[in-house]
Amino acid sequence: MVHKSATLAINEALERRLKAGEKVLHLGFGEAGLPVPDFILDVLREAAPANHYAPVTGEMAAREAAAGWFTRRGYPTDYSQILLGPGSKPLLFAAIMALDGALIIPQPAWVSYAAQAELLGVDTIKVPIGDECGGVPDPRLLSEAIAQANHDGVKIGGILLTLPDNPTGTVASQQDVDAVVEIARVNNLTIISDEIYADLVYSGEAPSPLKTYPEKTLVTSGLSKNMSLGGWRIGYIRFPRNDWGDTMRDTLIGIASETWSAMASPMQDVAAYALSEPPEIQEFVTKSKRLHEIISTAIWQEFVNAGAICRKPTAAFYIYPDFDPLRDILAAKGIDTSEKLAHELLTKHGIGTLQGSAFGDVPEALRLRVATSLVYGRTNEQRWTAYDSEDPLELPWIQESLEFLRDGLAALRR
Amino acid sequence: MVHKSATLAINEALERRLKAGEKVLHLGFGEAGLPVPDFILDVLREAAPANHYAPVTGEMAAREAAAGWFTRRGYPTDYSQILLGPGSKPLLFAAIMALDGALIIPQPAWVSYAAQAELLGVDTIKVPIGDECGGVPDPRLLSEAIAQANHDGVKIGGILLTLPDNPTGTVASQQDVDAVVEIARVNNLTIISDEIYADLVYSGEAPSPLKTYPEKTLVTSGLSKNMSLGGWRIGYIRFPRNDWGDTMRDTLIGIASETWSAMASPMQDVAAYALSEPPEIQEFVTKSKRLHEIISTAIWQEFVNAGAICRKPTAAFYIYPDFDPLRDILAAKGIDTSEKLAHELLTKHGIGTLQGSAFGDVPEALRLRVATSLVYGRTNEQRWTAYDSEDPLELPWIQESLEFLRDGLAALRR
Numbered sequence: 001m002v003h004k005s006a007t008l009a010i011n012e013a014l015e016r017r018l019k020a021g022e023k024v025l026h027l028g029f030g031e032a033g034l035p036v037p038d039f040i041l042d043v044l045r046e047a048a049p050a051n052h053y054a055p056v057t058g059e060m061a062a063r064e065a066a067a068g069w070f071t072r073r074g075y076p077t078d079y080s081q082i083l084l085g086p087g088s089k090p091l092l093f094a095a096i097m098a099l100d101g102a103l104i105i106p107q108p109a110w111v112s113y114a115a116q117a118e119l120l121g122v123d124t125i126k127v128p129i130g131d132e133c134g135g136v137p138d139p140r141l142l143s144e145a146i147a148q149a150n151h152d153g154v155k156i157g158g159i160l161l162t163l164p165d166n167p168t169g170t171v172a173s174q175q176d177v178d179a180v181v182e183i184a185r186v187n188n189l190t191i192i193s194d195e196i197y198a199d200l201v202y203s204g205e206a207p208s209p210l211k212t213y214p215e216k217t218l219v220t221s222g223l224s225k226n227m228s229l230g231g232w233r234i235g236y237i238r239f240p241r242n243d244w245g246d247t248m249r250d251t252l253i254g255i256a257s258e259t260w261s262a263m264a265s266p267m268q269d270v271a272a273y274a275l276s277e278p279p280e281i282q283e284f285v286t287k288s289k290r291l292h293e294i295i296s297t298a299i300w301q302e303f304v305n306a307g308a309i310c311r312k313p314t315a316a317f318y319i320y321p322d323f324d325p326l327r328d329i330l331a332a333k334g335i336d337t338s339e340k341l342a343h344e345l346l347t348k349h350g351i352g353t354l355q356g357s358a359f360g361d362v363p364e365a366l367r368l369r370v371a372t373s374l375v376y377g378r379t380n381e382q383r384w385t386a387y388d389s390e391d392p393l394e395l396p397w398i399q400e401s402l403e404f405l406r407d408g409l410a411a412l413r414r
Numbered sequence: 415m416v417h418k419s420a421t422l423a424i425n426e427a428l429e430r431r432l433k434a435g436e437k438v439l440h441l442g443f444g445e446a447g448l449p450v451p452d453f454i455l456d457v458l459r460e461a462a463p464a465n466h467y468a469p470v471t472g473e474m475a476a477r478e479a480a481a482g483w484f485t486r487r488g489y490p491t492d493y494s495q496i497l498l499g500p501g502s503k504p505l506l507f508a509a510i511m512a513l514d515g516a517l518i519i520p521q522p523a524w525v526s527y528a529a530q531a532e533l534l535g536v537d538t539i540k541v542p543i544g545d546e547c548g549g550v551p552d553p554r555l556l557s558e559a560i561a562q563a564n565h566d567g568v569k570i571g572g573i574l575l576t577l578p579d580n581p582t583g584t585v586a587s588q589q590d591v592d593a594v595v596e597i598a599r600v601n602n603l604t605i606i607s608d609e610i611y612a613d614l615v616y617s618g619e620a621p622s623p624l625k626t627y628p629e630k631t632l633v634t635s636g637l638s639k640n641m642s643l644g645g646w647r648i649g650y651i652r653f654p655r656n657d658w659g660d661t662m663r664d665t666l667i668g669i670a671s672e673t674w675s676a677m678a679s680p681m682q683d684v685a686a687y688a689l690s691e692p693p694e695i696q697e698f699v700t701k702s703k704r705l706h707e708i709i710s711t712a713i714w715q716e717f718v719n720a721g722a723i724c725r726k727p728t729a730a731f732y733i734y735p736d737f738d739p740l741r742d743i744l745a746a747k748g749i750d751t752s753e754k755l756a757h758e759l760l761t762k763h764g765i766g767t768l769q770g771s772a773f774g775d776v777p778e779a780l781r782l783r784v785a786t787s788l789v790y791g792r793t794n795e796q797r798w799t800a801y802d803s804e805d806p807l808e809l810p811w812i813q814e815s816l817e818f819l820r821d822g823l824a825a826l827r828r
Contacts, residue, residue, distance in 0.1 A: 004470060004664075005671035012469055029467075036465045044680065045459040049794075051450045053443075053644045055426050056418060086500050086647065090674045097533070115672040119511070121535070230467045231679030233500065250418075257419035258529040260504045264678055265645030266458065380463075 006111045006358035014352040018378075025404050026374045027299075028352040030166055030318065032228035033373030034288055034387055035380040039280050040227070040270065047269035054262040056253050058084025058236070062268045065275035066236045070219075072277070073198075075210045081239045083252055084263045084271060088196050088222040088235035094255040095192050095218050095237065096122055098248060101157030103192075104145065106137050108320070108359035108367070110166050110194070125149060125156070126360055133311060134320065135165030136172045139179040146187055158190035159183075163207055164197040164315030167359045167369035169296055171197075171315040174207040181213040191217045196235075197316040199226035199285050202293045215240050218248065225316065226285050227274050234263060234271050287387055292317045294392055296372045298402060303370070306409035317373035320356070323366035329413055330366060337363045349408030375401040420525045420772035428766040432792075439818050440788045441713075442766040444580055444732065446642035447787030448702055448801055449794040453694050454641070454684065461683035468676040470667050472498030472650070476682045479689035480650045484633075486691070487612075489624045495653045497666055498677045498685060502610050502636040502649035508669040509606050509632050509651065510536055512662055515571030517606075518559065520551050522734070522773035522781070524580050524608070539563060539570070540774055547725065548734065549579030550586045553593040560601055572604035573597075577621055578611040578729030581773045581783035583710055585611075585729040588621040595627040605631045610649075611730040613640035613699050616707045629654050632662065639730065640699050641688050648677060648685050705801055706731045710786045712807055712816060717784070720823035731787035734770070737780035743827050744780060751777045763822030789815040 003009075011029035018024055057063060063079040070077035085091045093116045096103055105113045107126035117124045127137030127145045137145075137159070149156050159180060164171035184191050191209045198206040198221060209217040222235035237252065239245040256262070263271070274281055296313040300321075303310050308321035323330060323341060335341050338355035345351040345368075356367030375398055376386040386392045393399070417423075425443035432438055471477060477493040484491035499505045507530045510517055519527045521540035531538045541551030541559045551559075551573070563570050573594060578585035598605050605623045612620040612635060623631040636649035651666065653659040670676070677685070688695055710727040714735075717724050722735035737744060737755060749755050752769035759765040759782070770781030789812055790800040800806045807813070 003668050005668075005675075008467070008470055008671045008675065011467070031467060036463050041462045044462045048455045048458045049450050051643050051645045053422070053425070053445060056422050086678070087675055089672075090504075093673050112672050119669060119672055229465050231465045231676075233675070233678045254417050254419075255533060257422045258503075258526050258533055259507050260674060261419075261422065261501055261647070262645075264500070264647045264681065267678065 005115065006354060010352060010354050022350070023404075024346075024350045024352055025401055025408070026352050027370045027372065028354055029374060030225075030371050031230050031373060032225050032288065032317065033376045033383065034228040034291075035383050036229065037280070037284055040229070040274065043270050043273045044232075044266055047266040050265035050268070052265055054265045054268050056257045056262050058082065058263060059268040059272065061272035062275070065272045066238070069275045069277065070210075070238055073206070075208070075214065077238060078241060081241055081245065081249070082236055083239070083249060083256065084234070084236045084268070085256060086233040086235065086260055086263045087224065088194065088220040088237070090256075090260055091220050091235050091237040091252070092116060092192070092194065093120070094252045094259070095220065096120055097255055098251045099157030099190060101155035102149065103157060104137065104142070104159040105360070106135055106160070106162065106165075108134065108167055108356055108361040108369075109160070110162060111358050113160055114360055122157070123154065125154075129168070130176070133165065133170035133172045133176065133314070134168030135162035135170070136176050136180050139183060142180060142183055146183065156187065156189055158192055160192045160194065161209065162194045164201055166197065166316060166318050167356070168311055168320040169313035169316050169318035169372075170311050171201050172207055174211060177207045177209055178212050181209050184209075184216065185213060189216070193217055193219045195219050196221045196225050200289050200292060200317070201315040202289065203314065215242055216244065223271065223274055226288070227281070228288065229270070232267055232270065234267050236271070291376065291387055291392055292373060295375060295398070298393055299370060299372045299375075299405065302402060302405050302409060305406075307413055317371060319370045319372065321368055321370060323368075326413055327366060335366075338365060338367050339363065341366050342368055345408065345412065349411055351405060351408045419529065420768060424766060424768050437764050437818075438760075439765045439815055439822070441784045441786065442768050443788060444639075444785050445644050445787060446639050446702065446731065447790045447797065448642040448705075449797050450643065451694070451698055454643070454688065457684050457687045458646075458680055461680040464679035464682070466679055468679045468682050470671045470676050472496065472677060473682040473686065475686035476689070479686045480652070483689045483691065484624075484652055487620070489622070489628065491652060492655060495655055495659065495663070496650055497653070497663060497670065498648070498650045498682070499670060500647040500649065500674055500677045501638065502608070502634040502651070504670075504674055505634050505649050505651040505666070506530060506606070506608065507534070508666045508673070509634065510534055511669055512665045513571030513604060515569035516563065517571060518551065518556065518573040519774070520549055520574070520576065520579075522548065522581055522770055522775040522783075523574065524576060525772050527574055528774055536571070537568065539568075543582070544590070547579065547584035547586045547590065547728070548582030549576035549584070550590050550594050553597060556594060556597055560597065570601065570603060572606055574606045574608065575623065576608045578615055580611065580730060580732055581770070582725055582734040583727035583730050583732035583786075584725050585615050586621055588625060591621045591623055592626050595623050598623075598630065599627060603630070607631055607633045609633050610635045610639050614703050614706060614731070615729040616703065617728065629656055630658065637685065637688055640702070641695070642702065643684070646681055646684065648681050650685070701801055705790065705806055706787060708806055709789060709812070713784060713786045713789075713819065716816060716819050716823060720820075721827055731785060733784045733786065735782055735784060737782075740827055741780060749780075752779060752781050753777065755780050756782055759822065759826065763825055765819060765822045
């Protein structure tokens with residue numbers, strides 16, 4: 001029995017509560033929380049008549065624009081290295097399907113990597129992240145895990161990195177990435193690098209294994225996070241420009257053609273436009289990122305003030321607080337797992353988060369994935385106001401959410 | 415190594431030739447060949463701002479509309495029995511993944527069933543179709559195949575039917591379907607019924623295992639064929655309303671949530687609108703179907719006149735001629751497989767079709783899948799003219815295509 005993705009499930013459950021008029025603070029879902037700007041709406045509307053089946057790879061203009069996105073970031077890319085798909089999720093699914101061996105994933109990691117591997121009968125090996133950031137396995141533990149796998153005769157196919165990371169809202173340094181790259185290189189392992197939040201590093205410095213290990217790195221991304229277009233299902237994957245890359249690309253084209261065919265045709269023009277990054281797109285990403293940083297940091301502060309340990313967010317719109325310092329207080333209430341903690345917060349205090357165990361974390365760790373972007377507003381008017389605001393923390397509905405959170409966390413520790 | 419779907423590959427190859435200015439008659443691809451009417455364009459344009467991730471199941475309005483589509487055809491359906499997805503192809507993929515055992519498919523059958531099963535490590539058992547129509551295995555041969563599988567200890571999970579059928583452009587009678595249903599019932603097998611062409615039965619009489627075997631039938635469909643919206647990626651699947659159906663639905667929701675998440679949000683409104691079948695939608699389907707019948711029948715006549723044996727088309731926009739009567743003439747040219755025949759027609763006579771072997775047919779059978787809907791025109795103006803025409807066979811570009819076909823077939827047999 002396959003269960004519904006935990007992130008999608010909590011979002012649907014919280015949306016139902018909100019629609020029923022319940023007072024709930026929705027911190028459960030990684031939607032970027034902003035509306036579609038008119039200049040993007042216009043592109044989709046213009047492209048609506050495109051009802052032909054698009055090429056499996058994506059239309060040439062979209063592939064070239066995605067190639068340009070990488071090239072402008074210092075990774076020269078030809079259109080032939082790009083495959084588009086209906087979101088990065090199916091592309092990750094296909095990449096995992098194409099691996100020859102087990103998949104190493106960070107612990108914790110985004111809910112769907114392990115679930116996809118399980119659907120495909122691919123074994124996963126979880127390697128804990130370090131103290132500073134998520135998305136990359138701790139190098140020492142990674143080496144140990146590989147040695148153990150070799151000892152057990154388990155063939156490893158690849159390592160998955162999330163740069164920047166969901167669930168922790170942090171981004172590894174290039175040095176962290178290179179430590180993993182060295183291990184991958186020695187063991188001739190593929191790296192699948194999920195870089196869908198790459199444009200949302202607060203400092204602007206996005207690391208990538210493409211810098212030092214381009215020959216065996218697959219990068220997935222999409223417009224769901226930087227452009228806030230999750231529901232439009234626009235994703236892409238970049239292959240190395242070598243024989244191995246060509247083989248992987250052709251394999252994924254085969255999988256794509258028999259699984260989802262192609263990204264919706266009207267969305268091809270949206271991809272071509274947004275990925276070419278004209279000034280208005282750049283401005284939208286820059287201003288969105290600023291809002292994400294301000295709100296994520298404020299919410300992080302609330303959790304720290306409430307006594308949780310938490311890595312300070314450096315990217316995207318998540319934090320991953322650890323309530324271990326409150327373990328005794330919580331144990332007195334019968335709360336000794338992240339699942340019970342998330343349940344208590346939701347049912348007693350109206351705060352919707354997701355337990356760390358959904359991300360493959362150890363169940364007893366009192367860690368939660370807190371998504372911060374749905375507090376920007378419930379209406380597009382509120383969201384645009386937050387986006388344009390000099391000081392979004394002063395907006396009444398955001399203040400109200402932060403107060404609601406503060407009160408709930410205070411009640412939790414009482 | 416997984417190869418690109420044969421139908422998508424031939425389409426892309428033929429489109430490249432056409433764009434390069436070559437004189438090619440494109441009979442290679444199952445695109446419905448008509449533009450998007452304004453009343454549908456308006457719905458997508460209106461829905462463009464929907465950038466939220468849609469529920470995995472699809473939005474309620476779309477599920478209810480799809481349920482209504484079935485209910486109006488005599489199969490009472492609740493919204494809870496419906497799952498939407500980005501095309502029916504991923505839904506078929508998920509249904510095959512959820513099967514417990516091998517899949518029986520007709521021979522020939524649409525290219526992707528066997529390819530999907532292979533990707534998933536599901537065995538397929540091919541059972542030839544009868545002389546009258548495709549899409550259902552011959553009942554006697556089906557019983558034999560099941561007996562053989564039982565004898566060999568091979569567990570069978572289900573039988574796939576295509577009603578109406580691609581590649582043959584024919585539709586089974588309800589009696590044909592019921593013969594298969596009886597065998598499925600005795601053996602407690604799931605039937606997956608691909609009914610994406612159900613609205614395009616020329617007589618209007620669409621058979622379905624839902625009539626006599628609703629308890630174990632999964633039906634897939636979409637808007638790609640009846641509404642000519644292949645590139646918009648709108649599909650749905652119907653589950654039985656019983657415990658088994660609920661379990662299958664929840665399993666497919668799980669697969670969907672970890673594979674493609676959901677159909678694009680702006681497309682949800684399109685599904686809700688089109689599947690509610692207001693008068694303008696009904697008229698579009700009716701007039702499209704008339705055009706498909708006129709052109710398919712005319713192209714069938716050309717192949718019959720050229721000496722091929724061919725089932726007369728009764729649905730959709732395909733024919734499946736058999737050049738066995740010309741075997742000696744073709745053998746003298748070194749043509750003794752359907753692949754060589756398709757290659758000869760394309761390279762020597764500019765006629766793009768697809769070899770029967772791509773559909774799982776025996777390679778030596780000189781059979782071709784001929785898609786007939788791309789002759790309506792190369793421009794939307796031509797296509798609308800064909801759609802509105804009292805006598806589309808009189809239109810000069812269609813006459814020209816038929817003459818080009820006639821000349822090519824005549825040259826082939828010389």
